[in-house]
Amino acid sequence: MVLLSILSVPFIAAIILLFVKQDEKANYIAIAASGIALALSLNIAFNGADNFDAMWLSSLNARFTLTADGLSKILLLLTCLSFPAILIATSKNQVKHKNQFLSLMLFAQTGLLGVFLAGDALLFYFFWELALIPVYFLCSIWGGEKRVAVTFKFFIYTFLGSLFMLIGIIYVYTHTTDQSFAYASFKAATLTAGQKVTAFALFFTAFAIKMPIFPLHTWQPDAYEQSPTAVTMVLSAVMVKMGLYGVIRWLMPLFPDAFSAHSNFVMLLSIIGILYASFIAIRQDDMKRLIAYSSIAHIGLMSAALFSNTEIGVQGVLIQLFSHGINVLGLWIIADVIEQQTGTRSLQAMGGLAKQNPTLGILLVGFSFANIALPLTNAFVGEFLMFNALFQFNPWMAAAAGVSVVLAAIYTLNMVQKCAYGEVSESIQKMQTPNLPAQFVLIVLFLVVLITGVYPAPLFDLTADTLQQLFIK
Amino acid sequence: MNAIIASALLGVLMMFSSWITDNEKTHTRIALVGLLTLIVVNCLQLNGLYTIPLDTKGMLSFTQFGLFVNTILFILTFLYVWLNGAEIAKIGNHAADFYALFFFILCGASILTSFNNLLMLFIGIEILSIPLYILTGADKKNLNSNEAALKYFLMGSFSTGIFLLGIAFMYGATGTFQITTPVVHPTTGMIREQLMLSAGLILIFASFNFKVSAAPFHFWTPDVYDGAPTVFTSFMATIVKATAMIAFVVLFHSQFKALGYAWNILLTFVLLATLFVGNITAVFQRSVKRMLAYSSIAQVGFMLFALYGATSFATEGILLYIMAYSVASIGLFGVLIKMKEYSFEAFNGLAKKEPMVAAITTIFLLSLAGIPLTGGFFAKYYMLNAAVQSGLGLWLVLVAILFAAVSVYYYFKLIQAMYFAEGDPAIEPLDKGYQYKLLVFAVLILALGILPNVFLSYLYF
Numbered sequence: 001m002v003l004l005s006i007l008s009v010p011f012i013a014a015i016i017l018l019f020v021k022q023d024e025k026a027n028y029i030a031i032a033a034s035g036i037a038l039a040l041s042l043n044i045a046f047n048g049a050d051n052f053d054a055m056w057l058s059s060l061n062a063r064f065t066l067t068a069d070g071l072s073k074i075l076l077l078l079t080c081l082s083f084p085a086i087l088i089a090t091s092k093n094q095v096k097h098k099n100q101f102l103s104l105m106l107f108a109q110t111g112l113l114g115v116f117l118a119g120d121a122l123l124f125y126f127f128w129e130l131a132l133i134p135v136y137f138l139c140s141i142w143g144g145e146k147r148v149a150v151t152f153k154f155f156i157y158t159f160l161g162s163l164f165m166l167i168g169i170i171y172v173y174t175h176t177t178d179q180s181f182a183y184a185s186f187k188a189a190t191l192t193a194g195q196k197v198t199a200f201a202l203f204f205t206a207f208a209i210k211m212p213i214f215p216l217h218t219w220q221p222d223a224y225e226q227s228p229t230a231v232t233m234v235l236s237a238v239m240v241k242m243g244l245y246g247v248i249r250w251l252m253p254l255f256p257d258a259f260s261a262h263s264n265f266v267m268l269l270s271i272i273g274i275l276y277a278s279f280i281a282i283r284q285d286d287m288k289r290l291i292a293y294s295s296i297a298h299i300g301l302m303s304a305a306l307f308s309n310t311e312i313g314v315q316g317v318l319i320q321l322f323s324h325g326i327n328v329l330g331l332w333i334i335a336d337v338i339e340q341q342t343g344t345r346s347l348q349a350m351g352g353l354a355k356q357n358p359t360l361g362i363l364l365v366g367f368s369f370a371n372i373a374l375p376l377t378n379a380f381v382g383e384f385l386m387f388n389a390l391f392q393f394n395p396w397m398a399a400a401a402g403v404s405v406v407l408a409a410i411y412t413l414n415m416v417q418k419c420a421y422g423e424v425s426e427s428i429q430k431m432q433t434p435n436l437p438a439q440f441v442l443i444v445l446f447l448v449v450l451i452t453g454v455y456p457a458p459l460f461d462l463t464a465d466t467l468q469q470l471f472i473k
Numbered sequence: 474m475n476a477i478i479a480s481a482l483l484g485v486l487m488m489f490s491s492w493i494t495d496n497e498k499t500h501t502r503i504a505l506v507g508l509l510t511l512i513v514v515n516c517l518q519l520n521g522l523y524t525i526p527l528d529t530k531g532m533l534s535f536t537q538f539g540l541f542v543n544t545i546l547f548i549l550t551f552l553y554v555w556l557n558g559a560e561i562a563k564i565g566n567h568a569a570d571f572y573a574l575f576f577f578i579l580c581g582a583s584i585l586t587s588f589n590n591l592l593m594l595f596i597g598i599e600i601l602s603i604p605l606y607i608l609t610g611a612d613k614k615n616l617n618s619n620e621a622a623l624k625y626f627l628m629g630s631f632s633t634g635i636f637l638l639g640i641a642f643m644y645g646a647t648g649t650f651q652i653t654t655p656v657v658h659p660t661t662g663m664i665r666e667q668l669m670l671s672a673g674l675i676l677i678f679a680s681f682n683f684k685v686s687a688a689p690f691h692f693w694t695p696d697v698y699d700g701a702p703t704v705f706t707s708f709m710a711t712i713v714k715a716t717a718m719i720a721f722v723v724l725f726h727s728q729f730k731a732l733g734y735a736w737n738i739l740l741t742f743v744l745l746a747t748l749f750v751g752n753i754t755a756v757f758q759r760s761v762k763r764m765l766a767y768s769s770i771a772q773v774g775f776m777l778f779a780l781y782g783a784t785s786f787a788t789e790g791i792l793l794y795i796m797a798y799s800v801a802s803i804g805l806f807g808v809l810i811k812m813k814e815y816s817f818e819a820f821n822g823l824a825k826k827e828p829m830v831a832a833i834t835t836i837f838l839l840s841l842a843g844i845p846l847t848g849g850f851f852a853k854y855y856m857l858n859a860a861v862q863s864g865l866g867l868w869l870v871l872v873a874i875l876f877a878a879v880s881v882y883y884y885f886k887l888i889q890a891m892y893f894a895e896g897d898p899a900i901e902p903l904d905k906g907y908q909y910k911l912l913v914f915a916v917l918i919l920a921l922g923i924l925p926n927v928f929l930s931y932l933y934f
Contacts, residue, residue, distance in 0.1 A: 057926050059789065129845040140893050148893045152885065159881055163874040166854070170861045170870075198867060 003052045003066040006040040006076070007113050009033055010083075014106035017099045026099040027091050030106060034083040037109070041080035045073045045462060051119065061180045065119035070463035071248055074318060075116040075241055078325040082237045083109050085445060089333045089438040090230040093340060101142060101230075107134040108234060115242055121169045121181040124250075128162055128206075131239065135231060144226040154223040157216070161209035165246075168202030171195075172254070186254055193257060200258035203251055204266075210243030211299050213266065214273030224292035229336040232288070236295045236332065237325040244299070244321060247306050248314065252470055263307040267393070270304035271400050273297075278407035282414070287335045287345045290415055294371060295328050297404055304401060305386035311471045313389025318463040319456060320382030323370075323449075327379055330367035330445045334360065337438045338419070342427040347415060352424030356431055361420045363442045368416045370449050372408045378452040381459075474525045474535065476515040476543050476583040483507040484576030491569040501558035504572040508551040511579065515543045519931075531651065532590040538788065539586035541931050542719050545792065546582050549712050549799050550575060556807050556910050560704045565611050571705075574604035578713065585720040591640045591650045594720065598636065598684065601716060602629055605709060609701040621700025628683070628693045636680035642673030652724070655731035670731050677724070678739065684717040687777060688746035691770050695754075698766035706762070707806030710769045715795035718776050722791050726783040740780055741869060748774035748876040755883045762815040764883055765805065768841065771880055772798055775873065778856040782863035789929050790855025796928060797848030797921050801840040804914035808834050811907075813899040820887055821896025829908055830900075831891045833915040838884040840918045843877055848921025853877065 013033030020026045043049075049068050056064040068076065087105070095101045111131030118124035132155065139151040169181070175195065176185040191199060209216045224232050252259055274297045281293035302320055305313040337360065338353070339345050354361030370377035373384075383405075390398035452459060490503050517523045519540040554561070554575070562568040581600030588594040606629065610622025644650060646666035655664045664670065679690060686694040698706045729736045751771025758764040776798075779791040808830060812819050824831035840849035860870050891898075921928060 057924075059785075059926055059929060126845045129850075133839075133844065133846075137892070140889070148889055152889070155885070156878060156881060160875070160878040163877060164871075167857065167861070167867070167870055167874060170854075170858050171867065174858070174862050 001052060002040060002044060002049045003068060003117055006037055006044065006080075007066070007110060007117065009037050009040065010106040010113070011110040014103045014110065017103035017106065020099045023098040026102050027087070030102040031084055031087050031091070033106060034080070034087055034109065037113075038080040038084055041073075041076045044068055045077050053119075056120075056123070060122070061178070062122040063120050063180075063182060064123060065182065066117040067119035067183075068117060069469070070466040071245065071318065072116045073462055074322050074459065075238075075245055076113065078241065078322050079109065079112050079116065079238050081448075082233065082325060082329055085329060085333075085441045086230050086233045086237075089441040090336065091437050092435060093230070093336075095142060095228070101138065101228075104134040104138050105230065105234070108138070112234075112238055112242070116245060119183050121173065121183070121186055121250075123181070125162065125166055125169055128165070128242065129159075131242070132158055132162070135235065135239070138231045139223065139227040142228040142231070144228075146222070147226045150219075150222040150226040154219040157209055157219045161206040161216075164202045165206035168199050168206075171199050171202065186250075189254075191255075196255045197258045197261070200251065200255040200262065203246070203254075204262075207243040207246040207251065208266075210246070211240055211303055212243070212273075212296070213269050213300070213303055214276060215269075217273060217277075217296055220296060221289055221292045224295075225286065225288050229288070229332060229339065232292075233329055233332045233336075236292070237329040240295070240299055241321055241325065244302055244306065244317065247303070248317070248466070248470075252306075252309075252314075259307075260309050263309055263393075266307045267304045267390075267397055270300045270307065271397060274300035274304070274401055274404045275407070278404045278411070281411040282407065284411070285347050287338070287347055287350075287415065287419070290347075290411060291328065291331050291335060294408065294411060295324075297408065298324050298328075301383070301386060301401060301404065304397070305389050308389040308393035310389045310392055311467060312385050312392070314470060315460070315463070315467055316382045316385025316389060318466065319459050320379065320386065322459060323378035323382050323452060326445055326448050326452075327367055327370040327377075330363070330442060330449070331371060333438055333442055333445075334364050334367065337435050338428075338431070341431045341435070343430075344427050347418040349427045350419045350425055351422035352420075352428050353431075354420040355424050356428050357434055359434065359439055360431075360442075363439070363446055364420055365416055366446050366449070367442075368412045370453075371412050372405070376450065376453050378449045378456070380453060381456045474527055474529075474533070474587075475518045475523075476511060476540075476547070477533075477580055477587075478525055478527075479511050479514045480576050480580040480583060483511060484573045484580060487569055487573035487576055491567045497562035497568045498558075500567075500569040500572060501554065501562065503569075504554055504575070505551065505558075507572075507576065508547060508554060511576075512544060512547045512551065515540060515547060515583075519544060532593050533584070533587045534589040535587050539723075542586045542716075542792065543583050544931075545796060546586075546712055546716060547579065549715070549796075549803070550579060550708075552800070552914070553708060553712065553803050556803065556907075556914070557704045557707065557810070560810050564702050564704065565613065571608065571611065574608055575708070577604050582712075582716040585716050586723075588720070588723075589652050591643060591652065594724065595636065595640060597720070598717075599633065601713060602633070602684075605629075605713060608705040608708070609697055611705060612702045615700075615702075617700040618702060621697045624700075625693055625697045632680045632683035632690070635676050635683075639673045639676030639678075639680060642669050642676065644673075646670035646673060652727060654727055664731055667731070671735065674725075674728055674732055675739070681717065681721045681724075682743060685714055685721060685773050685776075686770050687743050687773050688750040688770065689743075691747070691750060694770055695763055695766040698769070699760070699763050703762065703806060703810045706766075707803055707810075710765070710806070711799035711802045714769065714773070715799055718773070718791065718795060722779050722787070725780050726787070729780070737781070737865070740777065741865075744774055744777045744869075745872065747771070747777065748873060752876045752879045752883075756879065758883070759817065760815045761809060761812075761817060761820070761887065764817075764887075765802070765809070768880065768883065769802070771876065772841070774876070775853060775856050778860045778873070781860060781865060784859055784862055786855050786859035786862055790852065790859050792929065793848070793855055793921070793925055794852040797840055797852040797918065800914055800917050800921070801837040801847075801849060804911055804918075805834065805837045805841070807911055807914070808837075811901045811903060813901065817886060817890050818894075818896065819899040820890040821894040821898060823891040823898040823900065826898050827900065827903060827908075830903060830911065833908075833911045834891065835888050836915045836918055838888055840922070842881045842884045846919065846922045848918045848925065850922055851925045852921075 114127030584597030
């Protein structure tokens, strides 16, 4: 039941919010709801939770099944930690019709939680789409200048991808022995090797667009830039994880042979994507775009590590799913605080943040270190494991991907230099009063960065069962 | 049987009700009561409580499926009249005449859901079609309406001729008008008079394509839908089309084996052409009404998937499809009627002026596009599942979903106009009552999208 309640808390709050007109009140309700969800997710992560199972569509034999294993738990934690963080950090931002904005945010959270918990393929698809619809409206209504066109591109891209997945689901469903969408039945489906390749391709298209893998990434930088920052945070901290989650949950266990047969190809694409995104990030002057491209590079590394199909690589990804979310969230919040107070995102116009607001300066440096995966930060643990896996798979690939570490240092430190150091620029001078809620969130997140960086054992324990499932010798 | 007799009687009653009173509101009420009676009478037979005893010599057979379809059609008509009563009254002199025509159409529909004989099928189709020609031309002073009616009538008569020729061939091949499963010779595996039977079936197939407006027999659709008064377009594009589709599916589920491999090729060609024409042309429309006309062609493309094989997915799916499609379209046309002009720009800024109507319209559009949580999703899901299950090449399904993605483009264009464009929407003031009626449609769509089972369970009583 606790799994059902974690889904229903944001859902019910979202409906209530539609009728709350006062901004202040709406804020409190939204933060309270996401806080309750966080508490529930901690409970689930550390105490475990029983599966929830009920018949949904009897004629299709589709069930409403919610399960939580290590993989689900770590993404549950990430989602439930991100949403209150985002809502608190952006609580001071001026937004028109704030109650509707918050309501859609919580609908998006419901969809995301559903994706990570669904134990039934049709239900998974259902939530997969549901997470997309609120984001479409959030970006199109509250986004930047070119929002409508950009969001539409994003929507069509991902919608088409998920339709491919739907065909994949139907395809596997018709080959299950008991005509069921249950995860176990899908695993036991009787597909020939050729059919598995087809199904693999159908599923992979959806996940590749969502992650995104080069050359299907073109929707992403524009969407990140044009979305309101709170939504960008959701997109890059949590939503891209849907693609990686899909690979670990569905692709690897369902079609292991097709998976390893295509690993070279996908890894090549991923590494091209990593280098491509890194090079572009170096040339960016817009802070939001820089973080967007850096995020693409990191996700590319994760997908490469996944397709190395080694235990150590998947372990690294499982840790990094969480760590990357926290790090990129931190960077976005800092970028948002600066943009809200100065009105610019251009790195040229910045400078002297460390003098003007030392706390924010220190946090920027801290999250930047995490972004380039320095030891003692959380990202180091995951990236170390992932590079290890790449090296085991193919040293040349590892070397090519390794260049991205250097590139990451270049663009990230460049950003820090331009933003935090030097004389206090005109626009940075406008930052007179610190944004306390945002700084509070940043400090909490940075503590998470440090703690999981120094002592990652709880994360390993949490995900142990998923690894065991995937790599039973 | 109950429904056929009751609807014919009610039609006559409706015709004379304008002698009793001139009050149009009363006519609408009589029609609503009549429709309720029809639903009740039909349910009596559906639940096996009472059936008017009448020997049809096996020309009609009343199946659970057919009677259930009747119920759906009657309920849809009820909802349609309930929503549009005031608009119907605005057209022509006597609303009662139109209601009478509706009842005759429903009489034709009840025959089409229970035919077991080609002649009955023919009569059903004619009873269904002829009132439509009148409805199309109902706006007598409007030249477009007249043109549309004439066009529809001429082309419709021609397709009727083709239909009759098809029946003649089938009679020649089998020696009976009864619907029989094709007889396969025990040793040679041949079907008797295969050639003549196939020729007849192909002619009937073409004629049915005309009725449901599948390409390449769709040319009348945009002009007729555009020219006819919008209320009646709403009726034609939903309830009538749904009926024709059901008859189409029922007939060919029992006959398609006679065509062998040719059937798959034929159907695939029509299906792809329909999806292509409907979706691609809809993208370029500037008028929402014409866009909906083309989108209704595109939707037929998806419904045709039900024809590939007589699986439970196909029959359940087509039911779900007509429910989801009709409810969403009636609702959408209900919004469209209230617009002063039909261009996309007319919807600009609707979300600010009428937030509730905009939200409801969005639900309709999402359903037509087939997004989860709406009825349209499961409708499309069942169709795709039926296609995959019947062992077709996966490529056809993939092409279909590419077109589904195209359809998102033009449906979302309307959402974008309502929500993200600034402007003053050209909409007539809407009273609360009308908005709540629309809300009922939206709730139905959501109910179909979350628990389609509830609506289908009646099939298995």
